[in-house]
Amino acid sequence: MLWGKKILRITAAVAVAALAAHTAESQKGRGTTQSLVLTATERFAADRAAPTGIGADAVPPSASLGAPAQTPLGTLIGITPVAASAPAIAGDKCRPAMQLQAAPGAMILLSLSAPCNRSERIVLRHSGMAFATRTDAGGSARMLIPALKSDALVAVYLAESRLVLGKVTVPDAVSYARLAVTWEWPAEVELRATEGNRVLVATTASSAGEPPRMMSFGSPDVQSPVMAHVYSVPGRDLGDVSLLAELRITPASCGRTLRLGTVYAANGLTTTQERDVAVPLCGTAGDILLLKNLSPAPKLATPK
Structure with missing residues (x-):
């Protein structure tokens, strides 16, 4: 009977030792996996911090082209x-x-x-x-x-x-002179060109025939709209056209400073400018600010 109890005690001790060894080995395995994950993360962070060949040289931080x-x-x-950023999804x-x-x-x-x-x-x-x-x-x-x-x-x-x-x-881009006006919401701008007795407003360009002289780009119904109007004529300059931008004063834009961008392209060269336009305080909604001398620098005129 005593001999049997000793055998049971010895068997139990061996089992406990084996279990402890297995647990330690398992913990060791998990510790190694965690270390590998941390190393990979640190390496990824280091790779992101290092400049790459395409970076800012190809795409400036301002995304200006x-x-x-x-x-x-x-x-x-x-x-x-x-x-x-992350690789392509799926x-x-x-x-x-x-x-x-x-x-x-x-x-x-x-x-x-x-x-x-x-x-x-x-x-x-x-x-x-x-x-x-x-x-x-x-x-x-x-x-x-x-x-x-x-x-x-x-x-x-x-x-x-x-x-x-x-x-x-x-x-044939060098054979055209163009003025592009770009703005962001909440600005509402209409570019008009007066050629003699004709007043042109922007329309959407189509693939049928010669493009219109005044073209409109952008969708006003997307989130954070960005719009552009472009006046285009064959020749080395814009000629005698009178260009005028009408900025509508609305409850969303009144009292704010809005940014308006212009690009003047002629003879293969472009001149890009950005101007801040101070919109009058609220209470004048429905009025219009006239932006004249758009080629190449817009100036603020009195409300219409």
């Missing part, structure tokens, strides 16, 4: 994560693609395919001109935009801090 990139981008379009099927083609009238035909950005807001920039629009239900967008330079660099900003860049050559 007024200055050419130091490294030619070629005619193929690629996608570059901004600030080392693999390559979400990778956007953009095609740029020179069109008659010194225009650029842009075709965008973004399968994972359906019915979403996008922002397009070219040589200082910018506007916001929306992809269709299939994630596509197709539009004509005026070339402000012969070597036209175009950028499309998508959700998830993603950017699509492209470059196309438009030889």
